[in-house]
Amino acid sequence: MRYADQTEKVKSVRYRAGNIGDLLKHSWLIEILSFLKKQQAKSPFYYADTFSGFDEYGIGEGQAERIRRHLSRSPLFKIQKRALSRDRYLGSVSIARKVLGPAARVEVFDRNPKALDCFRGSGIGTLKIKSGYDVLNKKKFYDLIFLDPYDDFLDDHETVLAQIFRKARDSSVFLFFPFRHFAQEKGVLRIIGQSGSRYMHGSIGRGDLLLDGVYRFAVFLFPAGHMDGKAYRHLTRKLDATTSMIQGLRASG
Ligand SMILES: C[S@@+](CC[C@H](N)C(=O)[O-])C[C@H]1O[C@@H](n2cnc3c(N)ncnc32)[C@H](O)[C@@H]1O
Secondary structure, eight states, rough: OHHHHHHHHTTOOOOOOHHHHHHHHHHHHHHHHHHHHHHHOSSSEEESSSOOOOOEEEOOHHHHHHHHHTTTTHHHHHHHHHHHHHEEEEEEHHHHHHHHHHHHHEEOSSSSSHHTTTTTTTTOOOOOOSSSSGGOOOOOSSSSEOOOOOGGGGGGGHHHHHHHHHHTTSSSEEEEEEESSSHHHHHHHHHHHTTTOOOOEEEEEEOHHHHHHSOOOOOOOEEETOHHHHHHHHHHHHHHHHHHHHHHHHHOO
16 A cells, blocks of 8 residues: 555544554553552552543454564563453553552543543542643642643643643653654653653654554653652663563564
């Protein structure tokens, strides 16, 4: 298929579960949650996922096969294995619950009420907010807040970033977003650099056009102010290795 024809075909699909952006963000999510959970094993873990999406999604054969073939030794595969056998792919809330276990306090929000419906009656709390970013203005402490917006994040990212810098004084904040042009990611990096905030960063270029669509993807972790230097360096190394693993997948097709 010509590149232009492929582009037309993928334009109609905004989100393909199991795409390379999902593999990057969910692999980061697993590493971050595992690490933070170990750090504070005593009290319950407070996790907020305010662009939660659904509990699980249908996954195409191409994506499932790629995960099985290239990520079979990864923590992500271990978590997704049973879902993949049903041609499903777990979303971030289901992944987090598997990593954190039943004792964790999980709170979600999504502006799509149908997405929220699938968590009702499962011990998961629903935040009373109007937009996923509003969690950043809450006084409550979270071990991790996960923000997973669409590329419209780039329309108002200065405001959101300022809220993240403030909230990261007490709570770690994990941000993932898709982008089209390198200048967009650079603009975000410039603001973060000027803020003097600590952060971990990874990104990945376009994957396979049909499997992954036309976006590039960026991940940022803003660790809570109380994370010490040793833990910060350790987690940075883990996340860098995770990014490289997914970048390798892109090269292997
Ligand atoms: C990329 S999907 C989430 C995927 C999910 N976090 C995962 O990793 O499995 C983005 C979700 O954000 C929701 N959304 C978009 N804008 C929002 C907003 N301003 N506040 C809350 N949710 C929003 C959409 O309805 C969609 O379900």
